[in-house]
Amino acid sequence: MRLLVLSIIIVDPAIGSRLPAQCKMRSLASGGKMPLVTKEMVMRKIAPEDFTGTRAWDALDIERFTGATTVRLHWTDKPYKWHVNDGPEVFVVLEGGVEMHCRSEAGTSMFKLASGDIFHAEAGDEHVAHPVGCARVLVIEQEGSV
Template sequence: MQTISPRDFTGQRAWEALPIATLSGTTSVRLHWTDQPYRWHVNDGHEVFVVLDGVVHMHTRQHGQEQVHRLQVGDIFYAAPGDEHVAHPQGAARVLVVEREGSV
């Protein structure tokens, strides 16, 4: 058993992750700390992104149209396989990410 306080985790670099669990050998659960945007990407599997601390602007693109979704503490973003997106934290943020093991 383990108890984790997200606000106590600070990485040495943007998007550093604290591995929490691997489910059924295929799905990873990780706590990320970041203060920098990620990069545009498409996952090869499902991704669940939960903001635990801070504010994140999630940029998405569908059919050439870009949208920005403001995510606050407690908000959940779901990306299906093939959904193009990039997270832009507004200052430091901590997010819980559940995705296929080895995803970008």
């Protein structure tokens, strides 16, 4: 997975994922290892093909929600607006492409998301989605988020 704040990427052949060099690992009951996500690794693009578990149904934990959560299918052919969510957001591109622009203390960056890619943002992360043509996306976020 590629992370906004970090630019050094390594490959861990045990799980087949690209990880930041200083990413700590946690052990799984299956004997495999998974990245331990820390607060400095907030906004990120998750490409499903970059994750391979050590056994069937291994999972990459993306977010844990508390309280009322919405799962919504969106269709768009126009950019959204710069915004900051009240809680975490998981954004899955189902069809089409999206350019996800992000702002942080480090500056502005952009992730190119293709069908099947996942974008993750924490509460307080500023971002805006720009579809490339038409796009269908699944958004999982705290109820009432912008």
